[in-house]
Amino acid sequence: MDTKPPRGTRDFFPDDMRLRTWLFGHFREVARQYGFEEYDAPVVETEDLYIRKAGEEITGQLYNFADKKGRRLALRPEMTPSLARMILAKGGALKLPVKWFSIPQCWRYERMTRGRKREHYQWNMDVFGVPGVAAEVELLAAIVTFLTRLGLSSADVGIKISSRKVLQGVLVDRLGVPEDKFAPVCVLVDKLEKLPREAIEKDLAELGLDGSLVDRIIETLSIRDLDALTEALGPEHEAVTDLMTLFTLAEAYGIADWLVLDASVVRGLAYYTGTVFEAFDRGATLRAICGGGRYDRLLSTFGGKDVPACGFGFGDVVIAELLKDKGLVPELTSTCDDIVFAFSEDLRGAAQQVAMKLRSAGRSVDLVLQKKKMKWAYTHADARGARRLVLIAPSEWEQGLVRIKDLATGGQADVAFDTL
Ligand code: HAM
Numbered sequence: 001m002d003t004k005p006p007r008g009t010r011d012f013f014p015d016d017m018r019l020r021t022w023l024f025g026h027f028r029e030v031a032r033q034y035g036f037e038e039y040d041a042p043v044v045e046t047e048d049l050y051i052r053k054a055g056e057e058i059t060g061q062l063y064n065f066a067d068k069k070g071r072r073l074a075l076r077p078e079m080t081p082s083l084a085r086m087i088l089a090k091g092g093a094l095k096l097p098v099k100w101f102s103i104p105q106c107w108r109y110e111r112m113t114r115g116r117k118r119e120h121y122q123w124n125m126d127v128f129g130v131p132g133v134a135a136e137v138e139l140l141a142a143i144v145t146f147l148t149r150l151g152l153s154s155a156d157v158g159i160k161i162s163s164r165k166v167l168q169g170v171l172v173d174r175l176g177v178p179e180d181k182f183a184p185v186c187v188l189v190d191k192l193e194k195l196p197r198e199a200i201e202k203d204l205a206e207l208g209l210d211g212s213l214v215d216r217i218i219e220t221l222s223i224r225d226l227d228a229l230t231e232a233l234g235p236e237h238e239a240v241t242d243l244m245t246l247f248t249l250a251e252a253y254g255i256a257d258w259l260v261l262d263a264s265v266v267r268g269l270a271y272y273t274g275t276v277f278e279a280f281d282r283g284a285t286l287r288a289i290c291g292g293g294r295y296d297r298l299l300s301t302f303g304g305k306d307v308p309a310c311g312f313g314f315g316d317v318v319i320a321e322l323l324k325d326k327g328l329v330p331e332l333t334s335t336c337d338d339i340v341f342a343f344s345e346d347l348r349g350a351a352q353q354v355a356m357k358l359r360s361a362g363r364s365v366d367l368v369l370q371k372k373k374m375k376w377a378y379t380h381a382d383a384r385g386a387r388r389l390v391l392i393a394p395s396e397w398e399q400g401l402v403r404i405k406d407l408a409t410g411g412q413a414d415v416a417f418d419t420l
Helices: 014-033 080-093 134-149 164-174 179-189 197-206 213-221 226-233 238-253 316-325 345-360 374-384 394-398
Strands: 044-046 063-066 072-075 098-102 105-107 119-128 157-163 259-261 275-281 290-294 309-315 338-342 365-367 388-392 401-406 412-416
Touching: 014 098, 014 119, 014 134, 014 316, 044 080, 080 098, 080 119, 080 309, 119 134, 119 316, 134 157, 134 238, 134 275, 134 290, 134 309, 157 164, 157 238, 164 179, 164 213, 164 226, 164 238, 179 197, 179 213, 197 213, 226 238, 238 259, 238 275, 275 309, 309 316, 338 345, 338 374, 345 365, 345 388, 345 394, 374 388, 388 394, 394 401
Parallel strands: 157 259, 338 365, 338 388
Antiparallel strands: 044 072, 063 072, 098 119, 105 119, 119 309, 157 275, 275 290, 290 309, 388 401, 401 412
16 A cells, blocks of 8 residues: 555644744734634535636636535635635624634645645635724734744845736736726736747737737736826726735834735736735745735635635645745744653552543643553653652552652652542
């Protein structure tokens, strides 16, 4: 039997699991600090939930299948459609705004590169019911709080910010690209760096658009500051006022040095309608650390009434790579409080009583279950990083005593079972 898990997926041995638990602990703690509530959804959803005809990479990467009744299902590639479905399911009963977070495992049949796997865990924080950029800045602040907790600074990580309204201002408002073609154009623009120009022109032509738009698109994407943006769209344009407000609010949060305006960020998912952002490694060796944006019209694509929404997804893979590169992965050792060891088999019952008493007092107890020598117990206690070795020896036990060895100090004491 091949002992490797399927390509692109991971086993989490206890060493790996410790790191994952540590990372998720920070995800959860930051979400708590920002007042978000946790939710979850099934990892298998109906395939329909992900069928969007905008040419997104994600739809081509679906792990989809028919179940025994022939229903078309898929492993979720992202959480946002499930969240939208849940919001729709509650309808008017939900008190807005909703601030929810989740840490789902997501599945994408990706071409594997550093930082990209076929399954990953993705911390999601989303806000429903807030139309203005105050929601975006709150989410960006949460990302910065998280990165800071891990020991990263704005010299290590930056967050590129733009808005789909920038490209919309040029393509739809100025150049007359039809509104319904805009989302597929954005998906295409996201591939600009990966595909040759001819391929982009061909795809534009398939959308019924002129290939020469590429030049205007490239020109727009090169905008890197608010002055250039204002010059391109005029001071009254919504993209300009939104981004100006966003950067002003970011100053108030004290996170402005993490943010950079970069119009080349459009993101590859069709549903974004406004602000879009991506965190990146300033050392430029890794793929996007996290990404998100505003998606005010996703609910109507599912036949519901729209509610303004924005959020982000933050994967566990790239950040782990970055922390390793920077030497910021903490030493997370296996640990327990007590190793309980019986000198002989006839004391096993006594050892069980002792272990249960310590456990009911809240201690983490590793009870030695096999017949072993004392020397083994010491080595084992060391390997487990235990604080104490609790020995059940015949003469002490007869007097109702348990011998406790403090492994850090080397000290020992005989303690009455009753007062243990
Ligand atoms: P996304 O940009 O497709 O957005 O993914 C968000 C993050 O998930 C990425 O920046 C990366 O950290 C991680 N990620 C994605 N694919 C992989 C992969 N194959 N291997 C490892 N990590 C990966 C979304 O999924 C949106 N639904 C996020 C969102 C939430 N937007 C609004 N709310």
